[in-house]
Amino acid sequence: MTVVKEVKIENKILRQKKKGKSKLSLILNTGILGWFLIFSVWSVVSYFSDPLFLPSPLATLKGAIEIASDGSLFIYMGYSFARVFAGWTLGLLIAVPTGLLLGTNPFVRSLLAPIVNFVRFIPPLAFITLFMLWFGIGEQSKVFLIVYATFFVITINTFTGVLSISKDKLRSAQIIGATKFQTLIYVIIPATIPYIFTGAKLAMGSSFMAIIGAEMVAAKEGIGFMIWNARLYFKTEWIFVGLVVLGLMGFLMDRLFTYLGKKLLSRYKVVS
Amino acid sequence: MTAVEDAIVLKNGSKTFQEDAENPVYVLENINLTIKKGEFYILLGPSGCGKSTLLNIFAGFLDLSDGDLQIITSNKTNRNSCGFVFQSADSALFPWLTVEENISFGLKMKKMPLEERREIAEYYIKLTGLTGHGKKFPDNLSGGMKQRVQLARVLANEPEILLMDEPFGALDAMTRRSMQKELIRIWRETNKTVIFVTHDIQEAILLGQRIGIMSIGPSSKITSSYEINLPYPRDITSIEFNKYYRQVQAHFEDINLQIEER
Ligand SMILES: Nc1ncnc2c1ncn2[C@@H]1O[C@H](COP(=O)(O)OP(=O)(O)OP(=O)(O)O)[C@@H](O)[C@H]1O
Numbered sequence: 001m002t003v004v005k006e007v008k009i010e011n012k013i014l015r016q017k018k019k020g021k022s023k024l025s026l027i028l029n030t031g032i033l034g035w036f037l038i039f040s041v042w043s044v045v046s047y048f049s050d051p052l053f054l055p056s057p058l059a060t061l062k063g064a065i066e067i068a069s070d071g072s073l074f075i076y077m078g079y080s081f082a083r084v085f086a087g088w089t090l091g092l093l094i095a096v097p098t099g100l101l102l103g104t105n106p107f108v109r110s111l112l113a114p115i116v117n118f119v120r121f122i123p124p125l126a127f128i129t130l131f132m133l134w135f136g137i138g139e140q141s142k143v144f145l146i147v148y149a150t151f152f153v154i155t156i157n158t159f160t161g162v163l164s165i166s167k168d169k170l171r172s173a174q175i176i177g178a179t180k181f182q183t184l185i186y187v188i189i190p191a192t193i194p195y196i197f198t199g200a201k202l203a204m205g206s207s208f209m210a211i212i213g214a215e216m217v218a219a220k221e222g223i224g225f226m227i228w229n230a231r232l233y234f235k236t237e238w239i240f241v242g243l244v245v246l247g248l249m250g251f252l253m254d255r256l257f258t259y260l261g262k263k264l265l266s267r268y269k270v271v272s
Numbered sequence: 273m274t275a276v277e278d279a280i281v282l283k284n285g286s287k288t289f290q291e292d293a294e295n296p297v298y299v300l301e302n303i304n305l306t307i308k309k310g311e312f313y314i315l316l317g318p319s320g321c322g323k324s325t326l327l328n329i330f331a332g333f334l335d336l337s338d339g340d341l342q343i344i345t346s347n348k349t350n351r352n353s354c355g356f357v358f359q360s361a362d363s364a365l366f367p368w369l370t371v372e373e374n375i376s377f378g379l380k381m382k383k384m385p386l387e388e389r390r391e392i393a394e395y396y397i398k399l400t401g402l403t404g405h406g407k408k409f410p411d412n413l414s415g416g417m418k419q420r421v422q423l424a425r426v427l428a429n430e431p432e433i434l435l436m437d438e439p440f441g442a443l444d445a446m447t448r449r450s451m452q453k454e455l456i457r458i459w460r461e462t463n464k465t466v467i468f469v470t471h472d473i474q475e476a477i478l479l480g481q482r483i484g485i486m487s488i489g490p491s492s493k494i495t496s497s498y499e500i501n502l503p504y505p506r507d508i509t510s511i512e513f514n515k516y517y518r519q520v521q522a523h524f525e526d527i528n529l530q531i532e533e534r
C-alpha cells in the first residue's frame with residue numbers, strides 16, 4: 001500500500017512540474033519576451049543617437065499617429081495590400097495549373113523546366129523598369145510584377161508535390177480504372193495541396209518584397225512610396241512606421257492564411 | 273463437372289528493364305505459370321528475385337518484354353478485374369480521405385451514387401473488422417488496421433483476382449497472425465483468386481494451396497512448385513505442417529547456398 005502511495009505522490013509532483021513548465025513555454029510562445037527585448041534595445045540605443053538617424057519607439061509611434069491622422073497611412077496600407085492580394089491571387093491561379101502540368105507531363109517538363117530554372121533566378125526588382133515599359137506606370141505593371149514574384153515559388157512547389165506522390169497511390173487509382181482526369185482531380189491535386197499551400201505562403205513573402213520595390217520606383221501611394229518619400233522630409237520615423245506596418249501586414253496575412261488553411265484544408269494535412 | 277477454369281495464363285514471360293542502352297537488367301526469363309480460378313497461389317522467393325515485378329505485370333502496371341499473358345475474367349474490361357494490395361498501406365491509402373471514403377473510392381470513380389457507395393463500404397468495413405472506424409482518417413489507425421483498410425478498399429471493387437505484394441511484411445508478428453487468419457476467412461467467403469507474394473516460408477505454407485518458388489535473379493524463373501494439401505484453418509504446430517516446412521526450408525537452403533557461391 002505504502003509503495004503505491006509514494007508513486008502517486010511522485011506522479012503528482014511530476015505533474016505539477018510539468019504544469020509550471022507549460023506556463024513558461026506558453027508565455028514564451030506568444031513571443032512577448034522577444035518583443036520586449038527588441039523594444040528595450042531599440043529604446044536604449046535610440047536614446048543615445050540622433051533621431052534623424054534612429055528615432056525612438058515613441059517617436060515612431062508619434063510619426064504613425066501623424067500619418068494616420070489624415071488617413072493616409074491606411075490608404076497606403078490599402079493600396080499595398082490590394083496590389084499584393086491581386087497579384088498573389090492571380091499568380092496562384094496561373095502557377096498551380098502550370099506546376100500540375102509540369103509535374104504530370106514529362107514532355108512539358110523537359111521542355112519548360114530548364115527555362116523555369118533559368119528565369120527564376122532573375123529577381124522581380126530587375127524587371128520593374130521593363131514591366132513599366134510594357135504595362136504602363138499604372139496598377140497593371142505592379143500587379144504583374146507580383147504575379148512574377150509569386151509564380152516560380154508556387155510553380156516549383158506544386159510540381160515538386162506532384163513528383164513526390166507515391167507510385168502506389170497512382171497505381172491504386174489506375175487499377176480500379178480511374179481516368180486520367182479523375183486521377184488528376186481525386187489523387188494528384190489532393191496529394192499536392194500541402195505543397196501548393198507552402199508555396200503560396202512563401203510567395204506571400206516574395207510579393208511584399210516586389211511591391212515595396214515597385215512602389216518606391218513608381219507610385220504615388222502605398223507603403224513603399226511612403227518609405228521612399230520620407231527621405232524628402234527628413235522623416236526617418238516614417239520609414240520606421242513603414243517597416244513596422246509591413247511586418248504587421250505580412251504577419252497578419254500569414255496568420256490568416258494559415259488559420260484558413262488549417263480550418264478548410266485540415267484533411268490534407270497542410271503544415272504551417 | 274467441368275474442369276476448373278484458368279484465371280491467369282502466362283506463357284514464356286520475360287521482363288527486362290532497360291535502364292540505359294548498354295546495361296539491360298534481365299529480371300524474369302521464360303516464366304510459364306497457370307493459376308486456376310479461386311486458387312490461393314503463393315509466390316515465394318528471395319529478396320530481389322522479381323516477385324513484385326511479376327505481380328506488377330499481372331496487375332498491368334508493367335508490360336512484359338516478351339511472352340504472352342492472359343487474364344481471364346468474366347467481365348470484358350480486363351485489367352480492372354484485378355485488385356492490388358501494396359506492402360505499405362501508408363503509401364497506398366489516401367490520407368485525405370476517411371476510411372469509408374478510401375474504401376468507396378473506386379465506386380466513386382465508377383460514379384456510383386453516394387448512398388449505394390456508403391452501403392457497400394459499410395459491408396466491407398464489417399467484413400474486414402473495421403466496424404466503428406469508418407469516419408477516422410488512416411493516419412489515426414494502427415498499421416494492422418491500415419492494412420485492413422487497404423484490403424477493404426480493394427475488395428469493395430469486387431475484383432476477381434486479388435494480387436497481394438507482401439501485404440503483412442511490415443506488421444508485427446501478432447498482428448500478422450490475425451491478418452493471415454482474416455485473409456483466409458475472407459478468401460473462403462468470397463471465392464477469389466489470390467496471388468500472394470512473400471519471402472516468409474511459414475506464411476507461405478500457412479496460406480497457400482500452391483507455392484511457386486522463384487530462383488535468385490537475374491533471369492529468375494519459377495523453379496519448383498509445392499502443393500500444400502492441408503485443410504484450412506491450418507495449424508502451424510502440427511506435424512504435417514512441419515513436414516511441408518522442412519521440405520520448403522531445405523529447398524531454400526539450396527537457394528541460399530547458391531547466393532553464397534556468388
Ligand atoms: N524499374 C526498374 N528498373 C530497373 N531495375 C528494376 C526495376 N524494378 C525492379 N528492378 C530490378 O528487378 C529485380 C527484381 O525486383 P523486384 O522488386 O521484383 O524484387 P522482389 O522479388 O519483389 O524483391 P523484394 O522481396 O525485396 O520485394 C531487382 O534486382 C531490381 O533491382
Ligand SMILES: [Mg+2]
Nearest residue numbers: 323324325437
Ligand atoms: Mg517486392
